[in-house]
Amino acid sequence: MPRINCATATLKKITMMTKPFGKAGDVSELVSSLGWLDDDVSSVDGEDSSDMRGRCGLTTDGLEGSTELCSDDMEEDEEDDQEMIGPNGEELPKRRGPKRKKVPKVRQERVRVRRVKANARERSRMHGLNDALDNLRRVMPCYSKTQKLSKIETLRLARNYIWALSEVLDSGRSPESLGFMEMLCKGLSQPTSNLVAGCLQLGATPMMLNQMEDKCGGVPGAGVGGPQAGHHLSFPSPGLPSPPYGSLEASHLLHVKGFKGPSYDHPSSGECSGGSPPYDGPLTPPLSISGQFSLKQEPSPIEGERTYTAPHAGHYLSSHHYPASAMGGLPGGQAGHVLFRPPRYELPLEMAFDSFAPSHMVPSQMGAIYSE
DNA sequence: TAGGCCATCTGGTCCT
DNA sequence: AGGACCAGATGGCCTA
Numbered sequence: 560m561p562r563i564n565c566a567t568a569t570l571k572k573i574t575m576m577t578k579p580f581g582k583a584g585d586v587s588e589l590v591s592s593l594g595w596l597d598d599d600v601s602s603v604d605g606e607d608s609s610d611m612r613g614r615c616g617l618t619t620d621g622l623e624g625s626t627e628l629c630s631d632d633m634e635e636d637e638e639d640d641q642e643m644i645g646p647n648g649e650e651l652p653k654r655r656g657p658k659r660k661k662v663p664k665v666r667q668e669r670v671r672v673r674r675v676k677a678n679a680r681e682r683s684r685m686h687g688l689n690d691a692l693d694n695l696r697r698v699m700p701c702y703s704k705t706q707k708l709s710k711i712e713t714l715r716l717a718r719n720y721i722w723a724l725s726e727v728l729d730s731g732r733s734p735e736s737l738g739f740m741e742m743l744c745k746g747l748s749q750p751t752s753n754l755v756a757g758c759l760q761l762g763a764t765p766m767m768l769n770q771m772e773d774k775c776g777g778v779p780g781a782g783v784g785g786p787q788a789g790h791h792l793s794f795p796s797p798g799l800p801s802p803p804y805g806s807l808e809a810s811h812l813l814h815v816k817g818f819k820g821p822s823y824d825h826p827s828s829g830e831c832s833g834g835s836p837p838y839d840g841p842l843t844p845p846l847s848i849s850g851q852f853s854l855k856q857e858p859s860p861i862e863g864e865r866t867y868t869a870p871h872a873g874h875y876l877s878s879h880h881y882p883a884s885a886m887g888g889l890p891g892g893q894a895g896h897v898l899f900r901p902p903r904y905e906l907p908l909e910m911a912f913d914s915f916a917p918s919h920m921v922p923s924q925m926g927a928i929y930s931e
Numbered sequence: 932t933a934g935g936c937c938a939t940c941t942g943g944t945c946c947t
Numbered sequence: 948a949g950g951a952c953c954a955g956a957t958g959g960c961c962t963a
């Protein structure tokens with residue numbers, strides 16, 4: 560047992576030493592290159608590998624491989640042939656049950672190599688997942704490099720965004736309405752709700768809108784207005800955090816073109832939901848794709864990504880490049896335009912969703928509704 | 932210091 | 948046998 564303590568201490572040292580340079584993978588390489596560690600660790604009989612990992616405070620492929628060795632026949636078989644000695648020197652009964660099969664070293668090595676490779680694949684898989692999530696973040700109505708949305712909040716916001724856009728298209732409701740904001744914020748945590756609210760307001764600056772018009776050929780002056788016109792930062796809601804937080808880049812503002820700036824004269828502005836309601840259930844309404852897609856593929860500045868252009872000025876989804884990865888790959892359609900048509904709900908939204916908080920409702924009450 | 936978020940390792944399951 | 952996917956466990960980092 561002293562030996563494992565020694566190994567544990569050494570591993571912790573390695574962790575400290577290598578911390579500035581990388582993560583566990585780097586440590587594992589170091590450990591593997593050292594080589595001697597396997598011997599130390601494998602001397603412990605019957606150690607569960609996860610226990611060992613926890614106690615060492617380190618996860619390394621090298622160590623993992625070594626623990627497999629220790630749980631196999633390395634020492635166990637020797638003990639089968641001799642009397643077990645307890646901590647006080649007394650004789651312990653022989654281990655019962657079937658004898659463990661001897662595993663040849665070649666196979667142990669193969670298992671270890673397989674595990675190392677599997678770990679690498681898993682890492683890479685998760686990186687791919689995170690990349691996709693980053694792509695999703697970039698097409699969200701608020702994208703901030705400084706305040707990145709968490710994974711779960713990204714997914715929630717994406718769901719809400721699709722839902723809100725769908726509602727805008729289907730009902731003709733204005734995206735500048737408070738309802739649009741509430742849709743976006745439904746089920747989000749308070750910080751994320753504030754972020755979204757702040758982003759939408761930031762986006763209403765003339766500068767932003769000019770950029771937007773340049774990009775999409777919109778009508779000059781259209782969409783500019785509201786109390787924030789001419790101001791870059793103005794946060795009417797006391798609930799909003801201080802900058803810096805999410806900024807709405809012009810490209811993202813395009814998602815809500817027609818959003819004429821804050822018309823949030825409502826007390827609940829920027830506080831769409833109170834707290835972080837456990838709103839994680841399945842989408843309330845069943846979704847059905849209406850199938851009204853038409854798309855034009857253009858060369859994208861981003862390699863490997865298709866771009867999609869929305870049809871006409873004044874459309875809420877004005878011309879903008881949507882990375883295909885974030886769109887999930889739209890089915891083909893007519894040449895010339897892309898109408899990004901979000902899924903349509905089979906039920907009227909008013910019926911399908913538990914109704915939004917009435918305009919007179921205070922945020923805390925809204926939070927109560929959303930948490931249902 | 933507790934809690935949230937995250938990266939990583941790991942073993943299990945399913946599929947090819 | 949090996950790869951993909953998944954969920955649980957663990958520890959690190961950050962923030963309120």
